[in-house]
Amino acid sequence: MKNSVTDKSKTNEVELIVGNSNSNFSGVTSTMLQVMSYQKELINLRIMGEHFLPDPSLAISFWDTVKMCRKPLKSGKFRVFHARRVDEMIQGLILKYFFKAKLKLVFSSAAQRKRSGSTVWLSRKMDAVLAMSRRSASFLSDPPTMISPHGVQINDYQAAEDKAKAWEALGYGGKIGIGILGRVRKQKGVHLFVQACIELLDKYPDVNAVVVGAISSSNTAFVEELKRKVADAGLAERVTFTGELPFENIPAIFSALSLVAALSENEGFGLTVLEAMSCEAAVLATEAGAWEEIIRPGADGYIVPVNDQAAVTEKMELLLSDFEKLLKMGKNGRQRVEQEYRVEDEAKRLVDFFRSIQ
Incomplete structure (x- = not known):
């Protein structure tokens, strides 16, 4: 060390x-x-x-x-x-x-x-x-x-040797994984991520999404409405709400993802972005927490305004439309974490x- x-x-x-x-x-x-x-x-x-x-x-x-x-x-x-x-x-x-x-x-x-x-x-x-x-x-x-x-603990959070195989092993379908992690509620911008998936996933058949995190009783109706929208769009098999997972399972999720969204209205610091970058996932984040100080737009991912659905969808499509660039952003993010955020x-x-x- x-x-x-x-x-x-x-x-x-x-x-x-x-x-x-x-x-x-x-x-x-x-x-x-x-x-x-x-x-x-x-x-x-x-x-x-x-x-x-x-x-x-x-x-x-x-x-x-x-x-x-x-x-x-x-x-x-x-x-x-x-x-x-x-x-x-x-x-x-x-x-x-x-x-x-x-x-x-x-x-x-x-x-x-x-x-x-x-x-x-x-x-x-x-x-x-x-x-x-x-x-x-x-x-x-x-x-x-x-x-x-x-x-972030870079030895605990590192990319799988083969993201495609790691994603397949998780059982969420598709060949490429994208996700949002944290408590599942409006303040975390989960609805923005889900709506972007609804608008984009038909264009990218290899991509499936996960929403990972605890759902409190006060947010049950919010989540059920999101699930209904996903089902109505014919994407129930491609957008999975995992619920709360054991903490020790989270690094494996990050390591298999190619894109992680962090779309909170506000944050303290926001470790999610560092954990994602450490695992070579490109990041799409709002102007919250320390994310504007961490993410280099166009190099590691993109920053979007808070609660801006159009911007979220636009930048997510930009990321998904060029998979080689997406992979490069993930590697750039890992380098940045190694140099600045251990x-x-x-x-x-x-x-x-x-x-x-x-």
Whole structure:
């Protein structure tokens, strides 16, 4: 692993405590787990909360954190508490100011919306605030201490040696796979993807599509209407709604896809695009999240305005109409991720920063 350090270079004391307050798996959880898997080789850390941890020995309770952090490190430096959610900022402030824990508080902000007054107040109590993209930085009331984009595990997300065979093995039909992944709801732009498929798939008989993700009860009617439209278009066998799949199955889906759409109205960062690019899939994404900063139009894929059906359909047809170019875009995307968006580089950048703020 590039830029890794040996265990001997770590102290015996815990230097970093990472918040893990949400019992529901989310994009923030996924990010934390991916970064943590590399950070644990760089710094002695604990995760405050046991949710979804592959290694339970890294978990630490709030009260154990209180006991441990009443004293500084032997070096005299403070530990760092890394919060990614508002409630974790609150936990950090309680630890620091009520229980007198010797902590430096860092908050990572990915949200792209105007913050409430209470959130602004909390963030101003942090010792440092990190933004995940230039766009998320623009929504902060004060300039961030650092902009640190997310990375992806390129060894977990890589293209199948033969995408056609990999797609066939998944059993969704056709010779070429395209898809949209994430929670199945209007905010994610799933209807835009489905409508583009309805308009285009008759022209491209080798292409089949998947819609991968959980369907909540509040979105059942929305999905049923999409399925009805697909059936009315005679495409029920070519556009598959998989429902929620086990997390460990997702990389195999990405690795077989040739085109991935990410059409959200808004996002925090949006790891989906990096995961797709890492798997050599061309990407079609909206002007949301960090996607405008990641995707090079015409090289890795295309960017379209939010909620613009005509633009989605036009760019999807442009991608599907030249399969050789589609493959080239996928390879370009993989190169970009390897050079700019590896999670191990994100982990090291964060650890270096944490140690610099003492």
